[in-house]
Amino acid sequence: DAGVTQSPTHLIKTRGQQVTLRCSPKSGHDTVSWYQQALGQGPQFIFQYYEEEERQRGNFPDRFSGHQFPNYSSELNVNALLLGDSALYLCASSLPVPTDTQYFGPGTRLTVL
Amino acid sequence: QKEVEQNSGPLSVPEGAIASLNCTYSDRGSQSFFWYRQYSGKSPELIMSIYSNGDKEDGRFTAQLNKASQYVSLLIRDSQPSDSATYLCAGLLNDYKLSFGAGTTVTVRA
Secondary structure (H helix, E strand, C coil): CCCCEEECCEEEECCCCCEEEEEECCCCCCEEEEEEECCCCCCEEEEEEECCEEEEECCCCCCEEEEECCCCCEEEEECCCCHHHCEEEEEEEECCCCCCCCEECCCEEEEEC | CCCEEECCCCEEEECCCCEEEEEEECCCCCCEEEEEEECCCCCCEEEEEECCCEEEEECCEEEEEECCCCEEEEEECCCCHHHCEEEEEEEEECCCEEEECCCEEEEEEC
């Protein structure tokens, strides 16, 4: 049973650049959520995708956007990177209703210089 | 007020002892709660979920939920060095969003 996968594992960007992170959900799941985890903090909810649409969004600026594809995989895009965007970005997949147990992928470590 | 708060820790316990972790939440509408374990540099791994008042046991782990007091706890019995990690408490808000506490770091001393 394939778990949640994410790519890339690590990424280094400079301020002002744009980045795309990718996620494939666990087999049988069709809902994908994205979280940002800064060092020493708990994950913070960015947004959730279901049926290729953003279903709910956390307190993140419009620089953070996403997409879900027909095969349920998802991308997180961050534009105009800031130093403060350096974090572990986590993707979690789940069944849609209710969005119950969420299973996390290994994460993408983004460093902005 | 944060939606989910955990006691600050860090927590250090000897091998074989019980580790007790606590969490409170502010939204009375939250129905589902989860404990995740996160090793340094890794992603969160689900260890327990709880939905009803009372206790739920799974091996050496026991989760407790008290909705009247808006309180969730996790007990780790017979703590092992491999239990050394950060434990994250999370509540499901609005059926979609997991709200996490900042985590409690547990160290089990051999």
